[in-house]
Amino acid sequence: MIEFKSVRKSFGSVDALRGVSFEVPTGQVTVLIGPSGCGKTTSLRMINRMIEPTDGDVLMDGRKVGSFAPEELRRGIGYVIQSVGLFPHMSVRDNIGIVPRLLGWEKQKRYERAAELLDLVGLEPAAYGEKYPHELSGGEAQRIGVARALAADPPVMLMDEPFGAVDPLNREVLQKEFVALQRKLRKTVVFVTHDLDEAIRLADEIILMRDGEIVQMGPPERILAAPADEFVRNFVGNDRALKRLACFRVEDHMQRADLLAESDVGAVTIGAESGDGHDGSGLYWVHDDSRHLIGVLDSAGLSDRPPSQDDVTTVRARDVSVSPLSDLREALSRLLGQGMRAVPVLDSEERVLGEVRLPDIEALNQTGFVR
Ligand SMILES: Nc1ncnc2c1ncn2[C@@H]1O[C@H](COP(=O)(O)OP(=O)(O)O)[C@@H](O)[C@H]1O
Ligand SMILES: [Mg+2]
Known part of the structure; x- marks a missing residue:
């Protein structure tokens, strides 16, 4: 010291x-x-x-x-x-x-x-x-x-x-x-x-x-x-x-993310398996065979029908994501830039580790603040 x-x-x-x-x-x-x-x-x-x-x-x-x-x-x-x-x-x-x-x-x-x-x-x-x-x-x-x-x-x-x-x-x-x-x-x-x-x-x-x-x-x-x-x-x-x-830091505030393999789009009914009351962002991060992020699927748009490939929005992993060592200001800027409710957190191999959600950022901004 x-x-x-x-x-x-x-x-x-x-x-x-x-x-x-x-x-x-x-x-x-x-x-x-x-x-x-x-x-x-x-x-x-x-x-x-x-x-x-x-x-x-x-x-x-x-x-x-x-x-x-x-x-x-x-x-x-x-x-x-x-x-x-x-x-x-x-x-x-x-x-x-x-x-x-x-x-x-x-x-x-x-x-x-x-x-x-x-x-x-x-x-x-x-x-x-x-x-x-x-x-x-x-x-x-x-x-x-x-x-x-x-x-x-x-x-x-x-x-x-x-x-x-x-x-x-x-x-x-x-x-x-x-x-x-x-x-x-x-x-x-x-x-x-x-x-x-x-x-x-x-x-x-x-x-x-x-x-x-x-x-x-x-x-x-x-x-x-x-x-x-x-x-x-x-x-x-x-x-x-x-x-x-x-x-x-993102790593301290990220949540579990829902993942969906590209090959499963159309083959699974979203929400059925997570039937115990879904409390996530409702976004499904779609990955290819090597688990690289390639798209996102908004389950809110599905209203109980199975998803098709058309429901998947293609994303460029580098553009939409943050890393665990990023800060929440950067996460917010990504969120706003994409107009999405959550941003994916990727490791260096572009695999999804979790997500950061807008409500969590908002909640954090309302605690411990003196005006
Ligand atoms: N060798 C020096 N001789 C005279 N004045 C100095 C000298 N070093 C620093 N000062 C003065 O001390 C004050 C603090 O300087 P400094 O520690 O370099 O500031 P900072 O790094 O915060 O910009 C300033 O007013 C500077 O002009
Ligand atoms: Mg100086």
């Missing part, structure tokens, strides 16, 4: 931090957010002693960071910044291997680790290991930056607007990858951003700052549901009800 105790920082006459206290729980993602100049980067750089406090203490597992030798401290802390800072004259795998090399790892072991990390951040090791930074796209370079920070497997990761320079579409991809990665690695992450949507997607805890002070902290859904004051209310915006849906 990382702990800030009444930390102040002055740069000459500028008070960058005016006494902030907070805790960063082990294995969780804590996001520092707030307008430019509010003190996010200053706070982050105090954790690895790139900046020393004017007053107060920063503790790592109960010990003042000032009592560690900086290199000892930083070995356990990965640092990722926006501009990445890859060395242009070094190959990707040598860039990733910088810290392992300082730690005296053999070349063989460094290259194996680089390959493992490239794989982890979604880049083909054989194709990328030998490349040079100028051959990478922005998103790829950012993935290498993350891989490099992870090289010596540090328990703590500091990330300062790491995806800030990437275009919005790729940023969303990187955010999703980050969520999946963190689920595997469970690092203690302090993540700085000024993008609220990004904070909502990634954070276990949000710390919202303004002018060197903390205005509100807590899980994203609580900040969106109950902003502490006018500043927070304005910061989160008046569509906070919709934004809050991004705090919830």
